[in-house]
Amino acid sequence: MDTTRVSSTAFDGTPHAPAHARKFVRQVLGEWRLSHLAEDAVLLTSELVTNAVVHAGTGVELTCRLDVTASPPKLEIEVDDRHPARTVLAAGPAPEPTRTSGRGLALAGMLADAWGVTYTRTAKRVWVRMEISDGCDVQEAAPAPPSAAPIETLHVGVIVADxxxxxxxxxxxxxxxxGWRADQAVGRSLERLVAWRGHGxxxxxxxxxxxxxxxxxxxxMRxxxxxxxxxxxxxxxxxxQRCSIWMVVAADHAYVLTPPPAPRLGGAGRRIKDLLDQxxxxxxxxxxxxxxxxxxxxGDAAYVLLAAEGGNRFGVAAGAGATAGLVGVLATGVFGAERTTPTMIEDLLAVDVELAQQLRARSLACAPLLAGGELAGYLVVTAAQPDRxxxxxxxxxxxxxGQVAVPVxxxxxxxxxxxxxxxxxFLAEAGELLAGVHDEELIAALTAQLVVPKIATWAAVYLxxxxxxxxxAHVWHxxxxHNxxxxxxxxxxxxxxxxxxxWPVxxxxxxxxxxxxQxxxxxxxxxxxxxxTLPLELADLLSDLCxxxxxxxxxxxxYARQATTSRVLQRSLLPMRVAPMPGLESAVVYEPAEEGAHVGGDFYDLFTVADHWCFALGDVCGSGPEAAAVTGLARHAVRLLAKEHYTVADIFDRLNHALLEEGEEGRFLSLLCGELTPLPQGGALCTxxxxxxxxxxxxxxxxxxxxxxSPQLLLGIESGARFYVETxxxxxxxxxxCVTDGVTERRDGDRLLDDGDGLxxxxxxxxxxxxxxxxERVRHAVETFAEEPPQDDVALLVIKASPR
Structure with missing residues (x-):
């Protein structure tokens, strides 16, 4: 006679399949009088079904098989999916430290006596085997009648009270x-119908x-x-509906309304404690x-919360089940340093709406992790429905x-x-990488690549x-x-x-x-x-990085604002365009030495006055914005005085006094200024x-x-200086x-570009x-004269007389 017992069922490949599977296994083992195995069997079933749904994506078939003739008797649980090409994840450690998926069969290795994978032409079967101790009489595992009371006496009363x-x-x-008729009972208080003594x-x-x-x-009841x-x-x-509903049966028929046995977590606690030794x-x-x-x-989800530095904040360190996308600290009053006893909340929406939305839960139960009298964190279980x-x-x-708090x-x-x-x-590496970067687009790109793949699968930066x-601004996968x-x-x-x-789901x-x-x-x-979930340490790290x-x-x-200011200042210090000169061709090169600057101590100008042209090329001692202030004074003074028909010598004299009146110590100016008067035979007379x-x-x-x-005295040195012109x-x-000293004094070690009349x-x-x-040839020569970039502003003006 075949004494093997088999019970099977099938589920669609949906997220609800593990919950249905747990209920089925618990019911079957209760009928077979194997409730003492239910805890481990339900845990293993949930993991196998979850693996099948997640990694195969098909419907699953669940089979419980009890062989009472084996020695010792064996219980096998099999999960078949319909995607044989898929392989189940290995039981070894995940390849990446932050990876949490694929650990189901690691539990199988810890809890089951044997497990394996069997392939058929149409399905893949993952099974676990649990040996039943000799002290369990599985031969008598047939379900007994729930009660000796005859079923004919069963009456299920339904009473509704406001x-x-x-x-x-x-x-x-x-x-x-x-015995009470409806017209006798309705309107009475339940207190008159119930002999209440209190329970629990x-x-x-x-x-x-x-x-x-x-x-x-x-x-x-009376x-x-x-x-x-x-x-x-x-x-x-x-x-x-603001009412209470009572379903009432005689005590002999209590089994009709008695819930299934509650999960026994004591064994789970011992099993978790054993894990700490591994x-x-x-x-x-x-x-x-x-x-x-x-x-x-x-429950639908469970979390391990751990205290952050200071002990008054608690962050998500781990989560399982239908967990929400939680980040770092749970900012709520439910978890606090003053709570040192277990807590059960029937409806979280009535207590903390924000936390209910974060956890996507209505029911919550939690217990503190107390280590040496200090609150180290919480174990939390949640469910989507209230009163679970x-x-x-x-x-x-x-x-x-209490068992795991100190080791954890x-x-x-x-x-x-x-x-x-x-x-x-990590932050030192990020700081070194971002240091000195003044381009927002580049900062966004570097930021995304800093967190992928170390912390995230993909990242996007919004500016x-x-x-x-x-x-x-930037995305990185x-x-x-997939970018x-x-x-x-x-x-x-x-x-x-x-x-x-x-954000997209x-x-x-x-x-x-x-x-x-700021x-x-x-x-x-x-x-x-x-x-x-995102552990608290990673949340704090990302906050620091941000x-x-x-x-x-x-x-x-x-920096961008300063660059904009420099460009505006440049437009005021340098001519917008060079004046055209019939019979003469001109070209200008202007390159400030300071990185990112648009103006400096060198300046140039070329403009018309009546029937001739004026040109100027100057160099203020120093560079940058400080020198640019004197540059503006000098260029505008030259143009204004020339427009008022001052001679070149008079322009030098007036500008010399203006610089001395400024009173800024050590701010000198070298200036080359001239006038070009066209000649009838072509060319020009240059003063x-x-x-x-x-x-x-x-x-x-x-x-x-x-x-x-001929060289003359610098402007801004001596008030009695006299200047003359040559023609x-x-x-x-x-x-x-015409060039500034940024050309002639371009340096390569101890050698200058103009050494030995090099220019x-x-x-x-x-x-x-x-x-x-x-x-262009002179500019290129200056740029390539040395490997290092020029340390001084460069300005040069070229004027060529064209043939008639």
């Missing part, structure tokens, strides 16, 4: 059970019991003939604790918390020390400009081929505040961190992670003076080069090169070239 406990409805079955450890009154969301227990009838009551309070990464250990607590409690838990669950949670706290402190060192190293406009799709899925220009954006949990500094938002860092990024963005903004400036060089058509002005003819095809030699090879070509 919020004051007054009966409003009384069904015929209640009349058969208690707190001995609640009947009024308090009616206020509970859910209650079951024994009671005695029969119409005056006797007391032992009954079993299942109470449910409906907050929407060499397991701390994050994986916490994930396993959360997973076992969630499955054993029957009872006081017995909180007691079991506290039992687990010890490992936590060691992990904090490692995480602190890693955090400092907010001075006008308050926010835009998507760990798989670069384009990621950019399309994210809003390019959010229409709401970044904290209120509904996908396989990753999406989290947003603001980029704030009270101003520079945008946000948005990341996607495969893990449903502050660092925001500070660099603020610096880049100030020129040089105050401490490199002399201009005249290039003849035959390649000969001559200096054309020469600039004939057709001749070229005049004259360079110019002699430019015979026959246009003014622009000569200017």
């Amino acid at each position: 919020r004051d406990g007054v009966v409003r409805s009384w069904n015929p079955e209640a009349e058969k059970l208690l 450890p707190h001995a609640l009154s009947l009024a308090d019991t009616l206020g509970l969301g859910r209650w079951r227990g024994e009671a005695r 029969h119409q003939d005056g006797r007391l009838v032992p009954v079993y009551v299942s109470h449910l309070r409906s907050s929407r 060499d397991m990464p701390f994050a994986e250990l916490l994930d396993t604790i959360a997973r076992i607590v969630q499955v054993s409690s029957g 838990f009872d006081q017995e669950l909180t007691v079991s949670l506290q039992h687990i918390a 706290q010890r490992e936590r402190l060691a992990e904090q020390d490692r995480a602190h060192r890693g955090r400092l190293s 907010t400009d001075l006008a308050g406009m926010t835009r998507l 760990s798989e670069e081929r 384009a799709d990621l950019r399309k899925s994210l809003p390019a220009i959010p229409r709401t505040a970044l904290s209120e954006v509904s 996908g396989p990753e949990t999406v989290l947003s961190f603001p980029l704030l500094t 009270g101003r938002s520079h945008g946000a860092l948005v990341i996607g992670r495969t893990e449903p 502050r660092l990024v925001a500070l660099n963005l603020h610096t880049a903004m100030l 020129i003076a040089s105050a401490g400036h490199p002399p201009p060089l005249l290039l003849r058509p035959n390649g000969k080069v001559e200096p054309m002005a 020469f003819e600039l004939a057709p095809e001749e070229l005049l090169l 004259a030699e360079l110019l002699s090879g430019c015979a026959g070239l246009s003014a622009h070509a000569v200017a």
Whole structure:
């Protein structure tokens, strides 16, 4: 005779399959009188079904098989999916430290006596085997009758009372059970119909019991003939209809309303404690604790919260089940340093709306982790529906918390020390990478690549400009081929505040961190992670990184503002355009030495006055904005005095006095200024003076080069200085090169560009070239003379007389 017992069922491949599977296995083992195995069997079933649903994506078939003839007897649980090409994840440690998926079969290895994977042509079967101890009489595992009372005497009374406990409805079955007709019972108070003595450890009154969301227990009710009838009551309070509903049966038929046995968490606590003795990464250990607590409690989700530095904040360290995308600290009053006893909340919405939204839960039970009298964290179980838990669950949670609190706290402190060192190293690397970067787009790109793939699967950086406009600046995915799709899925220009954006739903949990500094938002860092929760350490690390990024963005903004100011100042200090000169060709090169600057100590000008042209090339001692202030004074003074028909000598004299009146110590000016008067035969008559400036060089058509002005005293040194002019003819095809000392004193080690008349030699090879070509050749020579960039401003002016 075949003594093997088999029970099977099938589920769709939906997220609800693990819950249905747990219920099925618990029911089957109860019928087979194997409830002592239910805890481990339900945990293993949940993991196998979850693996099948997540990694195969098909419907699953669940089979429980009991072989009572084996020695010892064996219970096997099999899960078949319909995707044989898929392989189940290995039981070994995850390849990445932050990865939490794929640990289900690690539990199988710990709890089952054997497990394996069997492939068929149409399915893949994952099975676990549990040996039954010799002390269990499985031969007598047939279900016994629930009660000796005859089924004909079963009456299920339904009584509805309002919020004051007054009966409003009384069904015929209640009349058969208690003798009261509906017209006799309706309008009476339940207190007159129930002989209430209180139940449970707190001995609640009947009024308090009616206020509970859910209650079951024994009671005695008054029969119409005056006797007391032992009954079993299942109470449910409906907050929407503001009434209490009682289902009542005789005590002999209590099994009809008795709930299935509550999960026994004591064994789970011992199993978790055993895990602490294994060499397991701390994050994986916490994930396993959360997973076992969630499955054993029957909740939708479970969390391990740990105290942050200071002890008055608690952050999510691990989560299991239908966890929400939680970040760092839970800012709520439910978890606080003053709570040192277990807590059960029937409806979280009535207590803390923000926390209910964060956890996406209505029911909550938690127990503190107390280590050495200090609160180290919490074990938390949640459910989407209200009134899911009872006081017995909180007691079991506290039992687990008491066993694991001290070892977890010890490992936590060691992990904090490692995480602190890693955090400092990461932030130092980020600071070094971002240092000196003044481009917002580059900062956004570097930020995204800092967090991918170390912290997130993908990252996006939004930037907010001075006008308050926010835009998507950069995206980066760990798989670069997904970058384009990621950019399309994210809003390019959010229409709401970044904290209120509904991010696209996908396989990753999406989290947003603001980029704030000095009270101003520079945008946000948005990341996607495969893990449903973000540990507190990572949340703090990302917050520090965002502050660092925001500070660099603020610096880049100030730099951009300064660059804009420099450009505006440049437009006021340098001529917008060079005046055209019939019969003459001109070219200008102007390059400030300071990085990012647009103006400096060198300046030039070329403009018309009546029937002739004036040109000027000057160099203020120093560079940057300070020198630019004197540059503006000098250029505008030269132009204004020339327009008033002052001679070149008079211009030098007036400008010399103006600089001395400024009274700024050590601010001197070298200036080359001249007038060009066209000649009838072509070319121009040049009247020129040089105050401490490199002399201009005249290039003849035959390649000969001559200096054309004598050096005189710098402007701004002596008030009694007298200046004079020199005159020469600039004939057709001749070229005049005027430069500042940024050209002649370009340095390569101990050698200068103009050593040994180097500039004259360079110019002699430019015979026959246009003014622009000569200017470009000199500029290139200055740039390539040394490997280091020029340390002084460079300005040069080329004027060439054209043939008639």
